[in-house]
Amino acid sequence: xxxxxxxxxxxxxxxxxxxxxxxxxxxxxxxxxxxxxxxxxxxxxxxxxxxxxxxxxxxxxxxxxxxxxxxxxxxxxxxxxxxxxxxxxxxxxxxxxxxxxxxxxxxxxxxxxxxxxxxxxxxxxxxxxxxxxxxxxxxxxxxxxxxxxxxxxxxxxxxxxxxxxxxxxxxxxxxxxxxxxxxxxxxxxxxxxxxxxxxxxxxxxxxxxxxxxxxxxxxxxxxxxxxxxxxxxxxxxxxxxxxxxxxxxxx
Amino acid sequence: xxxxxxxxxxxxxxxxxxxxxxxxxxxxxxxxxxxxxxxxxxxxxxxxxxxxxxxxxxxxxxxxxxxxxxxxxxxxxxxxxxxxxxxxxxxxxxxxxxxxxxxxxxxxxxxxxxxxxxxxxxxxxxxxxxxxxxxxxxxxxxxxxxxxxxxxxxxxxxxxxxxxxxxxxxxxxxxxxxxxxxxxxxxxxxxxxxxxxxxxxxxxxxxxxxxxxxxxxxxxxxxxxxxxxxxxxxxxxxxxxxxxxxxxxxxxxxxxxxxxxxxx
Numbered sequence: 001x002x003x004x005x006x007x008x009x010x011x012x013x014x015x016x017x018x019x020x021x022x023x024x025x026x027x028x029x030x031x032x033x034x035x036x037x038x039x040x041x042x043x044x045x046x047x048x049x050x051x052x053x054x055x056x057x058x059x060x061x062x063x064x065x066x067x068x069x070x071x072x073x074x075x076x077x078x079x080x081x082x083x084x085x086x087x088x089x090x091x092x093x094x095x096x097x098x099x100x101x102x103x104x105x106x107x108x109x110x111x112x113x114x115x116x117x118x119x120x121x122x123x124x125x126x127x128x129x130x131x132x133x134x135x136x137x138x139x140x141x142x143x144x145x146x147x148x149x150x151x152x153x154x155x156x157x158x159x160x161x162x163x164x165x166x167x168x169x170x171x172x173x174x175x176x177x178x179x180x181x182x183x184x185x186x187x188x189x190x191x192x193x194x195x196x197x198x199x200x201x202x203x204x205x206x207x208x209x210x211x212x213x214x215x216x217x218x219x220x221x222x223x224x225x226x227x228x229x230x231x232x233x234x235x236x237x238x239x240x241x242x243x244x245x246x247x248x249x250x251x
Numbered sequence: 252x253x254x255x256x257x258x259x260x261x262x263x264x265x266x267x268x269x270x271x272x273x274x275x276x277x278x279x280x281x282x283x284x285x286x287x288x289x290x291x292x293x294x295x296x297x298x299x300x301x302x303x304x305x306x307x308x309x310x311x312x313x314x315x316x317x318x319x320x321x322x323x324x325x326x327x328x329x330x331x332x333x334x335x336x337x338x339x340x341x342x343x344x345x346x347x348x349x350x351x352x353x354x355x356x357x358x359x360x361x362x363x364x365x366x367x368x369x370x371x372x373x374x375x376x377x378x379x380x381x382x383x384x385x386x387x388x389x390x391x392x393x394x395x396x397x398x399x400x401x402x403x404x405x406x407x408x409x410x411x412x413x414x415x416x417x418x419x420x421x422x423x424x425x426x427x428x429x430x431x432x433x434x435x436x437x438x439x440x441x442x443x444x445x446x447x448x449x450x451x452x453x454x455x456x457x458x459x460x461x462x463x464x465x466x467x468x469x470x471x472x473x474x475x476x477x478x479x480x481x482x483x484x485x486x487x488x489x490x491x492x493x494x495x496x497x498x499x500x501x502x503x504x505x506x507x508x509x510x511x512x513x514x515x
Contacts, residue, residue, distance in 0.1 A: 050407060050410050070411035080280055080452070082463070083460060083461055092400070092409075092412050092414060093397065093412070
């Protein structure tokens with residue numbers, strides 16, 4: 001049985017349909033990435049999975065006893081709210097000191113337990129959010145643009161952390177990202193979303209799919225190649241019908 | 252002991268401070284200050300209605316405050332910005348309330364008593380209502396504390412933990428309506444928001460955890476009530492505004508302490 005099964009899901013906000021008849025599933029241990037342009041319904045899909053939006057049609061089901069760890073896109077802590085990392089990790093239902101220590105270590109920030117949440121840097125904050133999602137050893141981690149606001153090095157090291165967590169705990173990962181080149185090379189499967197599922201498959205399959213190229217241009221195919229092995233770098237030189245923005249800017 | 256009006260006034264002030272402390276923290280964290288204000292303003296309409304129908308002021312104020320809070324909760328996010336909506340509803344309710352009071356023939360009521368409170372006239376029965384209301388508010392917030400805190404931090408985080416943030420918002424709304432209804436007699440509708448916000452804000456620099464802030468706010472609120480009443484007696488000043496002044500001075504002091512700490 002899949003950890004999460006989305007069947008024929010449609011989501012509407014008022015008269016606007018943001019997702020139409022989306023089906024997908026997540027199997028134990030795999031990393032699945034959702035890519036798609038702004039307004040393509042990526043976040044709505046994730047919010048439907050955690051139950052924050054009600055489906056207009058279709059359904060979202062979880063395997064029996066499946067635990068979800070959710071890492072939100074951004075979390076603004078109001079300066080008026082004093083809260084330590086430890087207290088935050090105990091919300092809402094409490095966690096043992098040992099669990100907290102373990103989660104912080106897995107997330108790569110073992111020394112932050114006593115810090116105030118409002119005083120963390122962007123990278124530290126994301127790791128604390130990750131630690132909170134890891135409490136209670138989830139079967140699947142959901143990450144919504146978790147590296148927004150981090151610089152390239154920061155987000156690369158964050159993704160490495162995710163990979164380590166997966167290796168250590170064996171949990172599946174479903175993430176949304178706009179950083180195609182970084183994410184796609186680490187994923188087992190990529191789902192390209194634009195209100196509906198445009199295409200899906202291994203990173204290489206998706207990157208060469210016409211639907212994907214129509215959305216992101218062929219340039220990103222090259223970006224993917226940079227992070228993969230040498231043998232498909234023939235793509236890079238195929239500039240004939242390429243609307244590569246960098247090339248245009250240089251001319 | 253309850254025969255002494257100063258004792259009754261102190262107990263009334265303490266009751267309101269106890270209810271206002273944890274609620275006020277959420278009002279501050281969720282930036283609902285204006286929401287508290289609006290609910291309180293609307294309560295004046297409730298006062299007018301209860302005088303017209305000769306029922307208990309507490310029930311009238313509670314009903315209107317609750318209706319107001321629910322209306323705002325339902326309408327928010329549908330076209331108008333929250334502060335516009337609150338401004339329209341709160342001040343219309345206040346205006347209608349004031350006009351309605353003027354129609355009440357034969358009843359000479361002292362409107363000032365409801366705008367600024369009349370803590371020195373608190374009866375033993377009033378005390379019962381205030382403490383029952385305060386107890387209910389503290390119990391309600393204590394019961395929902397973790398869920399409320401999670402929803403305050405992030406709504407999606409709450410959903411992912413199986414908490415419905417909309418339901419928690421209703422809990423706060425309900426607690427706010429009760430607090431407004433019991434506090435009318437003590438500080439009046441114009442100063443209720445002050446008792447919610449100022450002790451919580453004064454407690455902020457002294458706290459490291461949400462629970463610590465709620466307790467510190469409670470202590471500051473209680474001290475403000477006791478010291479304020481004593482000062483009002485000594486200097487012959489209006490009681491409720493004096494209580495709020497003491498809270499404001501406390502806020503200034505803790506802010507300065509924080510400032511000094513930061514400079515060092």
